Amino acid sequence: MLLSLHPSQLKIFNDPASVKVICSGRGFGKTVLTLSSAISYCLSWKGTINPLAPQTAVLAAPTMKMARSLHWIPLLNVLEDSPLVSDINKTDFRIKWKAKNKPDLVVRGMEGPEKLRGLNLIYASLDEFQDAPPVIIDDIIWPALARNHSYQVLITGTPDGQGSYFHSFCEKANSLKDWVYFNEPTKNNPFFPVKELIKARKVLPPTTYAVEFQASWVTPAGQIYDQFDKSKHVVKPIPQFQHTYIGCDWGSTNPALVVIGLTKDLKYYIIDYWWNKSGVPIPIEDLVNEAARLAGKYNVWKTFGPDDMPSNVTTFKRAGAKLKIKGLFQTEQVSRTKPGLMPGNAIVNNLFYNDRLFISAHLTDLIDDFHSYHRAKDSFTGATIDKEAPNQRQHSCSAARYCLTTIETHDNLAYK
Secondary structure: OOOOOOHHHHHHHHOOOOEEEEEEOOOOOHHHHHHHHHHHHHHHOOOOOOOOOOEEEEEEEOOHHHHHHHHHHHHHHHHOOOOOEEEEEOOOOEEEEOOOOOOEEEEEEOOOOOOOOOOEEEEEEEOOHHHOOHHHHHHHHHHHHHOOOOOEEEEEEOOOOOOEHHHHHHHHHHHOOOEEEEEEOHHHOOOOOHHHHHHHHHHOOHHHHHHHOOOOOOOOOOEOOOOOOHHHHEEOOOOOOOEEEEEEEOOOOOOEEEEEEEOOOOOEEEEEEEEOOOOOOOOHHHHHHHHHHHHHHHOOOEEEEEOOOHHHHHHHHHHHHHHOOHHHHOEEEEOOOOOOHHHHHHHHHHHHHOOOEEEEOOOHHHHHHHHHOEEEEOOOOOOEEEEEOOOEOOHHHHHHHHHHHHHHHOOOOOOO
């Protein structure tokens, strides 16, 4: 039953941190590391099982299909005839141990909350984290772990851009107590064939090779704003504007506000922004307060927000009337389907191409968001498709898009 670990895996395995975040290249060996860590944690756990809410360890992947392939089938190969196991439930994807007072080990997908909700977790391995839905992790996994005084979390994935949710976790691991971050390129696996690395370097685009095998946080292939050139479009001196606007992306957990100035010669400058960094849902009143602050500071003429939450538009208008802030009172509802997500992104990209869109140099996080915003990949072929990749920090991009595309596609709207 023993799973052997190479030195880099063993280094991670032995680290005492309660939360380990691993960004690795393909073929590093994170699956073997994950299985070894989960089995070891279950069998070495000391405590009393709560009969009303039994402690559980989970191996999770973005979908159940992935979880079966990555975890369940290898677990069966390792444990099906093991004397340490008392029962394997192939319907519930659950393994029970012969030793008393040991937590069950279950395998789950993260595409829906129903299979994860209610678990009393003392261990969680979250694989292919770059494709995992943030809401499941924030709303279900962390609260389930927080019920216990001690737990262990192993988060693994490959880079997917500096504006991504996974990247934010890697940054947390570098700054939070009892968290640790590991960056492990494929070459750190001494058993991975060197000739395959050489072949991959020859046949793959440099960016793809850097992401997939060097575990590098370069901008991935399929950059949506590929005409965004930091050397040209990131600027320090800000000109005088005819009008300033706010673009808004609603949402209780991830709202964003972007302030955009428009010059007489029809050039746009993103000069400020705000987004909810807490990861905790906020009431609409907090978003209104932030919008009012920005609208007052920059003498905003009009605010643009999408049509998925029309009540928010009404709330903004009422706040504008009450506070006598014209920029909020003149909040306008924007269609999300005309021109639509990717056509709208094409309009923004074209503004960069024509040197009509610029970003203030002090907005470093927003610059990373725009630069790393990228397309999804086909799950079977790996080819880039014309669709927004999931789980990016794209809300500032969306807020700017609602404002920019509405002005660009409506004659004389800019100064009305």
